Amino acid sequence: MESLAYYDGKIGTPEEMTVPFNDRVHFFGDGCYEATVGANGKVYLLQDHLDRFYTSARLLDIHIPMPKEELGNLLTDLLSKVDSKINFVYWQVTRGVEMRDHVYEDNLPGKLWVLIRPKKLNDPDVAIHLNDEEDTRFYHCNIKTLNLLPSVMTAKRAKRAGFQETVFHRGDIVTECAHANVSVLKDGIFYSHPNDEYILRGIAKTHMIQACYRLGVPVLEKAFTMDFLKNADEVIVTSSSNFCLHASELNGQPVGGKDPATLKAIQNEVLKEFYDYTGCTSLWD
Missing domain, CATH: 3.20.10.10 (D-amino Acid Aminotransferase, subunit A, domain 2)
Known part of the structure; x- marks a missing residue:
């Protein structure tokens, strides 16, 4: 697989993936994200990015649907399913799915998204x-x-x-x-x-x-x-x-x-x- 998408437990290509209309991301951009590089099957600086991700979610009162270690294992597993050696690894959590209202329900289950696609890194010698x-x-x-x-x-x-x-x-x-x-x-x-x-x-x-x-x-x-x-x-x-x-x-x-x-x-x-x-x-x- 060249590029991979994940939403709430489902895996497919980005073109195949669908998202519920009432996911709050559509109306409010209601979520937080992380991004890094994956190379040789390893998510670069994974723990640093997970720490920041969970901190952002906590500050926004968003509930990530799995523990930190489980998410790290999931990202590593998903990275192993793509063909390219160096990839862009992106993940986000949205507050969840409910009818549009500025005031969200307490303890709404968050929805996890992942995107992995080939990435060409820029040459640092080029200004x-x-x-x-x-x-x-x-x-x-x-x-x-x-x-x-x-x-x-x-x-x-x-x-x-x-x-x-x-x-x-x-x-x-x-x-x-x-x-x-x-x-x-x-x-x-x-x-x-x-x-x-x-x-x-x-x-x-x-x-x-x-x-x-x-x-x-x-x-x-x-x-x-x-x-x-x-x-x-x-x-x-x-x-x-x-x-x-x-x-x-x-x-x-x-x-x-x-x-x-x-x-x-x-x-x-x-x-x-x-x-x-x-x-x-x-x-x-």
């Missing part, structure tokens, strides 16, 4: 181009909800303008990207926005920080400004399916490119963890 926008999203960015319309619209505007990602800021303070985290290197120090309600705590970012510690690169998790980003030595964009990309432009103006040695060392350390974890030998296995 990407950025733009920026005022961050006008809601104030619960730390919860990985299904309400992604602001990010969807932002991503579309960026693509139309020829950019691969958008840097959000609140006033002059950089928060994150439309669907990634953004960090910078400056004078040999790695800077990243602290984990608060304005950003999603990126697992890829967390592991990149751990890579910095192993390399002896100092880390400061503190807010920084757009000017600080523009004048940084390197601008690094991370997500669960693009571990350590770097930017060369922001709004058509050059950024980064001043500390390639430290950047490459961090990229290599991040990729080594991926290779060691999955047994893959390259991003294109």
